[in-house]
Amino acid sequence: xxxxxxxxxxxxxxxxxxxxxxxxxxxxxxxxxxxxxxxxxxxxxxxxxxxxxxxxxxxxxxxxxxxxxxxxxxxxxxxxxxxxxxxxxxxxxxxxxxxxxxxxxxxxxxxxxxxxxxxxxxxxxxxxxxxxxxxxxxxxxxxxxxxxxxxxxxxxxxxxxxxxxxxxxxxxxxxxxxxxxxxxxxxxxxxxxxxxxxxxxxxxxxxxxxxxxxxxxxxxxxxxxxxxxxxxxxxxxxxxxxxxxxxx
Ligand code: SF4
Numbered sequence: 001x002x003x004x005x006x007x008x009x010x011x012x013x014x015x016x017x018x019x020x021x022x023x024x025x026x027x028x029x030x031x032x033x034x035x036x037x038x039x040x041x042x043x044x045x046x047x048x049x050x051x052x053x054x055x056x057x058x059x060x061x062x063x064x065x066x067x068x069x070x071x072x073x074x075x076x077x078x079x080x081x082x083x084x085x086x087x088x089x090x091x092x093x094x095x096x097x098x099x100x101x102x103x104x105x106x107x108x109x110x111x112x113x114x115x116x117x118x119x120x121x122x123x124x125x126x127x128x129x130x131x132x133x134x135x136x137x138x139x140x141x142x143x144x145x146x147x148x149x150x151x152x153x154x155x156x157x158x159x160x161x162x163x164x165x166x167x168x169x170x171x172x173x174x175x176x177x178x179x180x181x182x183x184x185x186x187x188x189x190x191x192x193x194x195x196x197x198x199x200x201x202x203x204x205x206x207x208x209x210x211x212x213x214x215x216x217x218x219x220x221x222x223x224x225x226x227x228x229x230x231x232x233x234x235x236x237x238x239x240x241x242x243x244x245x246x247x248x
Contacts, residue, residue, distance in 0.1 A: 001160070001161075002030075002161050007153060007154050010025065010151075011152040014151045014152055015151055019050055019165035019166055019169070020050050020054060020165075022163060023050055023051060023165050024054065026133060026135060031056075034132065034133045034134070035058065035061060035127070035128070035133075035134050036048075036060045036135040037062065037063065037134055037135070038061075038087065039063065039137075039197065040079075041137060041186075042174050042175070042183075043137035043139060044137040045075075045178070045183045045184060046137070046177050047137050047165065048079050048085070048183075049177075049181055051085075052085055059088070059131075060088065061088035061089070062088070062089060063090050063119075063124060064091055066091070066095060066096045067119070067198035068198060069202075075184060078184045082184055090126070090127040092122065092123050093122070094118060106200070108201055120225065120226060121225045124158070124226055125158060133160055133161030135162075135164075136162060136164050137166055138164050138167065139167060139171075139174075140167050142212065143212060143222055145222070145223055146227060151164055151168070152164070171194075191204065192204030192206075193205070193214060194211035194212075194214075195211050197224065201216050202214055202215055
């Protein structure tokens, strides 16, 4: 396990380096105890391409909430075929039907934070246990929360190193890489969905709207909690009872 001092020093050294360099450093420092969590955004597809292109010994998984778009499931299989790697599925403990049985139907409409906790944050916490560092595809210009992300940082929430090779990239950088290297991406991007999550919480954006405006539209929520910068308790995000969820 790295120390925060080591991670801080690496962040300084790696700032401005290419994502390929950052990934190579991460693999050299942490493999085999390093993993990449992709949600199949264009950024995630770029990192899958880089990991495969440079034969880096980095585990790859996705959080399969059971509520992804058919196009996302198809892209998952396409990436595996194209790059000859396995992208592991990490599932919540409750199926969609099981969650409805315990918490009631459409929890994402009544209590989206709790739904994300059950279907994304808790499974991610389980998935990261046993690893010393994880890689994400966040960029600083995506949200205000992400604007202070460093290339390497200590993840207070999950208690391990966090590597963000694309932190300094813009959406134009991503588009250019996808175009030049013919990286498969989700066809929904071309239909007005710049950011794609679960089906019930993702809509297309209108011209002039921000790229994440279609996520949790009208629900006052901008993040699923995977990249929050404080421990869970600081956000009051702990798994509540079904009764609490019904009251939310
Ligand atoms: S994005 Fe929506 S459906 Fe998916 S886990 Fe979060 S609240 Fe639930």
